[in-house]
Amino acid sequence: MTKANSSNAPGGEAIIDVSGLSVDIAVPAGALHAVNDVSFSVGPAETLSLVGESGCGKTITSLAIMRLLPRAAKLTANHIRFDGQDLSRLNEREMTRLRGNRMGMIFQDPMTSLNPVYRIGDQLEEVYMRHRGASRKEARERAVFLLEKVGIINPGQRLTQYPHQLSGGLRQRMMIAMMLMCEPKLLIADEPTTALDVTVQVQILQLLRSLQKEFRMALILITHNLGVVARMADKVAIMYAGRVVEQGSVEDVFDRPTHPYTRGLLHCIPRHGLTAGHDRLGSIPGIVPSLVGNISGCSFRNRCSFVHDACGTGDVPLRPVSDVHDYRCLLSPEKLGETQQGVAAQ
Amino acid sequence: MTLADITSAPPASMAKAADEFATLAPSPRELMRRRAKSHIGFLTGMAIILFFIILAVFAPLLAPHDPYDQNLTARLLDPVWGPKGTWAHIFGTDAFGRDILSRLMYGARLSLMIGFTAAAIAGVIGVTLGIVGGYFGGRVDAVVVYLTNVKLALPVILVALSIASISGGSIIVLILVLGLLTWDRYAVVVRSLTQQFRDQEFVLSSLAAGASHARIIFREILPNLTNQIIVVASLDMAIIILIEAALSFLGLGVRPPTPSWGLMVAEARAVMFFKPHLIMIPGAAIFLLVIAINMAGDGIRDVTSPEGRG
């Protein structure tokens, strides 16, 4: 481990500390290495963002922490330390006690994560009653309190409604309230705003952030939207083909992107001042390699303009750029062309 | 090329060398072939069906005896494993001295023929109604739903029984009745699937390209339904074979002396305690064929299912 991923959070001791997490999924053709040697830690009131394109392993990583992987998946890790326990060694019953209680998860589609046949109130209260052994009345009070917290007007009436009666933004607020019922220490949000309108996205992100600070939760934010990452996260891990290719503080990674993939991604976003008539967007040619079977060398090499013979063999380790900034490439940051000015900062 | 050359390349212009299209996922047909190869239920079911089809088609060549040939000196012979069995009549003979194996082969002909044609008639009716109702919606759909509900309220066996008893056991009438009585399942499945496909963007694209509704139904939607229709048809065929056997057993289906499995069971009733194999052999044939059709149907569903978002 390098300094970046073991660095102490501003709030003190890390809430979740993942080391050497790998997930292999059995497919007919062999083992699919969905996640490969991922390590990070998140402290209280801190936000880590897992970023990458579809299939990069960011969602599998979060499911591995929640231990909600499909049956065909095999999890290995040095440790997944959460709240004094190693999640990789807990059995299903112990995990059930943690999920929804000490750790919560918000998914992209709030319609499918709320059960359509139950009233909102029943779903919120049930979590609290199950984990805290509270009475229906206590649970109702808590639910009303939290709905007010997430900015819902007239919570008493909303609690008697069904999910389909609410708009997407309201449903996502409900999901957040539901996750907060038991005051979890860790919240995992998987593309929480992708299905929402841009204005609603900003409001939900603001809400998530203020509640996170208030309850001092660790937040793992999974997204492909680099704008959301830059505005929300303290730390970021850029994932590609199951590996973290660059990680560090969000300022370092966005101001001094080092790995060719990170830079490529930042070049792909239309930026203020560019117009199609005059400027072309950068793009990353090629496609993600197959993750099935034995993988050696750098997984980005087939799309990289810096590729050379050494990229094809051996394991490429994470190397430090600075104290809080690592990247996974054989070339030095100087060779890769130092700072990309104007990429992030405008 | 040295390392220095590579590193001096401006990072903005990413490599052009990599071919985005170098790899292509296997085609749907290839995937189906792969899945079919390892699906035990599908393979077993298909093998048994194929076996029965071969027996049925080549019955005149394969059957050791004429199925109608009565031999009163060789009545109720035991099968080959029985105390007085002979290889001349492997499954023995019935009360008229007819060879059971030969009758079984010709009976397979009848069962498969009735099952297939009746299922096809039901399929044409049900698919047409389902697709029209699902695609056009509104009043058209209301009519389809109404017809389906009426059909579902009909007691199939009773109607089949009464029509068969009135018309008197012609095979054509039997096929028509069974076809007209079992289309509802197709209509229900096809209607709901069509409703899903109707709103897909590829249907909108085709509309936007100026395609007629008929073209969209036949060229865009129907090809996407074939798997499901085959699965329903297999279930339907199994049910029809059972009903045909039941009707023949009750003397309301195929007329003696035509070799039919249901009839064979019925004819063996009188001697079932002395010669149980006379009931068990045709019974086992019905059971085997029906379960094989169901296995194959389930297999087809598994083999062809998830490919849209592959």
Place this chain on the structure above:
Amino acid sequence: MNQVSVNTEQPVLEVHNLTRVFEIGRSWLKEGKPLRAVDGVSLTVKRGEVLAIVGESGCGKTTLSRLMLGLQQPSTGDIRVLGEPLVGVDRKAFARRVQPVFQDPYSSLNPRKTIGEIVGDPLIIHNIGTPAERLARVEAVMEQVGLPRRFIHSYPSQMSGGQRQRVAIARALVMKPEVLICDEPTSALDVSVQAQILNLLQDLRQELNLTYIFISHDLSVVEYMADYVAVMYLGRFVEIGPAKRVLSEPKHPYTQALLDSILTPDPHKGLPNLNLGAGFPDPLNPPAGCRFHPRCVKAMPVCATVMPKLFHIEDTDVECHLYDGVKA
């Protein structure tokens, strides 16, 4: 609109006062409630221009695109391509002029057809050319969008999202239409693939002098692609004008809020403050007066009662009471 333009060339696409009303909850017995999904929309686009329509879900932009594709009939109003009216004529005539590129490259291609069949289908529908000529056209258009020829016998499930979107673009182009209506063409794609598709659309526009209606909720994409921007709110354009002007000096408070919600990847900025009250209103019960007033920070008493008029300021049209008294 945009009459000030000195370009006297005939517009490729003109939409005049288009309205589409749905009746919601109508049954055999009772009358439905009217939902004015598109309510008096007008626009004009010249050859080679890109008009972007932005707005939140439920604002009517999808209905508007369906109307402009001839998939739905307008309740009132007029659509013309090169001066030729298209409302009420055969869908085939529409299809030769206007073609769509949809959002989801997974559901927009029939999984049972090969790429060649999908791309060539419009030619068969319109009975154009011999089989050999059709094949040549399919191959040519596949090359234009950067698809290798050998894909012609492949199926959509064998391809990535970006490749599929190229197929969808090829199908739209095969009939050489005047206008392409791109409905969120990149929002289902990954960032790097989005860039490839935007670059492709831009190249095609220059090569073929195409006109785009570009529907999107992503304002950074809109800023990159569009010449003109129309901001839609509850069925109406509340602001329409040159992209540069609208995106740098927004006049309508709603446009301002949309612009504020762009999250550029800048770690030194926090989350913006939108000043947007309340949620999106129920389109079945639109607010009286200015439809935006319940959410507007600059709302005045007049906004709650009087529908704002259209004001023409510089080269932008805007519907907002803030400009009452400004000479149009």
